[in-house]
Amino acid sequence: MANVSDLYEAGVKAGRLKPDAAQRGVLPALDRVARELAAAPPAAGPRKSGWLSKLVGNGNSPAPAPAVRGLYLWGGVGRGKSMLMDLIMEAAPVARKRRVHFHEFMQEIQAALEAVRKTGQQDAVRPVARQVAEQARLLCFDEMQITDIADAMIVGRLFQILFEEGVTIVTTSNRVPEDLYKNGLNRQLFLPFIALIRERMEVTELTSATDHRQNRDEGGQVWFIPADAGARSAMDALWQRLADCERPAPLVLEVKGRKVELPAHCDRVGRASFWDLCAKPLGPADYLALADAVDTLFIDGIPRLSMSNYNEAKRFVTLIDALYEARVRLIASAADEPERLYAEGEGAFEFERTASRLREMRGADWGKPG
Ligand SMILES: Nc1ncnc2c1ncn2[C@@H]1O[C@H](COP(=O)(O)OP(=O)(O)OP(=O)(O)O)[C@@H](O)[C@H]1O
Ligand SMILES: [Mg+2]
DSSP states (O other), rough: OOOHHHHHHHEEEEETSSHHHHHHHHHHHHHHHHHHHHHHHHHHSSSSSHHHHHOGGGGGGGGOOOOOOOEEESSSSSSSSSHHHHHHHHHHHOSSEEEEEHHHHHHHHHHHHHHHHHOSSSOOHHHHHHHHHHSSSEEEEEOOOOHHHHHHHHHHHHHHHHHTTTTTTEEEEOOGGGTTTTTTTTTGGHHHHHHHHHHHHHEEEEOOSSOTTTTOOOOOOHHHESSSSSHHHHHHHHHHHHOOOSSOOOEEEETTTTTEEEEEEEEEEEEEEHHHSSSSSOOHHHHHHHHHHHEEEEEEEEEEEEEHHHHHHHHHHHHHHHHHHTTTTEEEESOOHHHHHHHTTHHHHHHHHHHHHHHTBBBTOSSSOO
C-alpha cells in the first residue's frame, strides 16, 4: 500500500510539487487515516434490503465496524488542501471511496430527502444516509462550507448516521469548524454539528505561507479592467475569434424545472453579463449545469462587490466555484483585479477563495482536459 507521504514525495521528486514544509507537516495525519483504513476490518458492506430483512427489521443486521476517525483539514486559499485530499483518495486502500464537492453532495442529499419524504416516511435522513454509506466507506468532501439553512439543519444528523454506519469522512474547508455557518439563521441548532466534528474527526490546520495558485504563468489576456468600452471591444474581438458560428443563439438549460439562460452561445462557448448570471435567483445546481455545458465562458461587467449587492456577490462566488471545479475557461471584464473586487465587509472572507481561483483560472494551462 502506498501511503500519502510516499505519493507526496514522489510528486516532489518528479517536479510536480514544490516542497512545502506545512504540507509535509500534515502528511502524518493523512497517513494515519490511510493506515487505519487498511487495518480496520472490512465494513459491514451494503445492508440487505430484501424482504427478509424488512420483515425482521433493520435492527437485526450486524452493526457496522466503528468508523476510522476522519480528518477535517482547514486553512487559507491555495494552500494545497484539495491536492492533499486527492492524494489520500489515491492512497486509501478501500474499494468504496468517493470524492465529491460538498455543494454537489448536499444537492444530492436534498434531492434524495425530497424523494423519500414523498413516500410518506417520517425520518428521511436515516434511509438517505444509509444509502450514502452503502456506496462509500471513505467520503472525501472538498470545500465544506455551509451557507444554506436547509443544509445547516440536517448535516448534524446526516454525519451522525454516517459515522454510525462506519463511514470515514475527510473534508477540506477554508474555515475552522467553529466558524462554519457563522452568523447563520438558527445557529444554535447547528452547534451540535461542530461538537460532532470535534468528537469524530481530527481537526488540522494547514498553515502554509504559500498560495500555490499565485505566480503561475499567465496565458493571453482574459481579464479586462475596468469594464468600459475598451474592455467591451476587446471582449468582442475575442468572442469573434472563439465563438465561430454564423449566428450565436441563446442556450437555455432546464434545471429542476427552472430555466437557466445564456444569452449567447456557440459550440460550448457562452457569453453572458454578470447580471444575467447573478441577478436571478440561481443556485449551485444551476451553475453546475452551466459549467457542464460550456468549455469557455465570457462574463461581461463584473462590478465591485460589497454588502450592497450581497446576494449577487454570493451567487458569483458559487458560480466561480462551479466553473473552477469544471475547469471552464473564463474571459471577463470587471471593475478591478480579483483581489480588489470585494474589498471589505461581510462576505469578503469567502471572496478570498474566489479571487485566488480567478487568478489560477487565468493560467496558460487552464481549461477542460482534452
Ligand atoms: N506543493 C505544491 N507544489 C506545486 N503546486 C501545488 C502545491 N500544492 C498545491 N499546488 C497547486 O496549487 C493549486 C492550489 O492548491 P489546492 O487547490 O489544493 O488549494 P486549496 O487549499 O484546496 O485551496 P482552496 O481553499 O481555494 O480550495 C492547485 O492547482 C494545486 O495543484
Ligand atoms: Mg480546495
